[in-house]
Amino acid sequence: MHDANLNSDNLNNKVDISALPFSQACENNKKPILEVLESKLQGFNHVLEIGSGTGQHSVYFAPNLPYLKWQTSDVISNHRHIHAWHSAYPAPKLSLPLAFDLAQDSVPVSSHLDNNDIAKPYDVIFTANTLHIISWALVKRLFALAGDALPVDGKLIVYGPFNEHGNYTSEGNQRFDAMLRAGNPDSGIRDKEDVVSLANAHHLQLSKTYAMPANNQLLVFHKR
16 A cells, blocks of 8 residues: 655645555655765765666655756666656656666766766766665676776665675564565575675775664765
């Protein structure tokens, strides 16, 4: 069931939320994530969101971070969902999704131009609830692409559940992991230490870990 509280965040109450694709997880975590983004992204310019899903995060973050351009991206099959949310809740610096498939594509080219009309790199890459869905091979590709695409001092921000020292952080996460692996053996909650090691291999250093609701975490990496 869709949560009526979605309309309490300066969204247009005339929109029929029930007609839009909906993720309860996005609704539950958007405020805590925004609090971190507000504190960590001052002075940054252009965010690439990888795996925008329904598009709910983008329509909430973009108007609340008006100094940033927010570029959504996902596989083509999810674009109709993102378009629906963007149509319902447009924002001045919110961009429609770019086609991006981790299995085969490079990071999309930024539309942010310098004074010579040359595309500048994204200085932030954000992804939420992706690492436990995709295979470990694609997790490695994501970090490799982010490490290559981000400029020095750029940020990679990752949200989701993580194990600590090989252990689940809650019984709920253990059950969730079993469900994921039953559906796709290549998916599953990742060990944070493995993710940090992978990031380091691509010049991305963990600068801060934030505890999030429902035993999730927000990891903030910066490009060395």
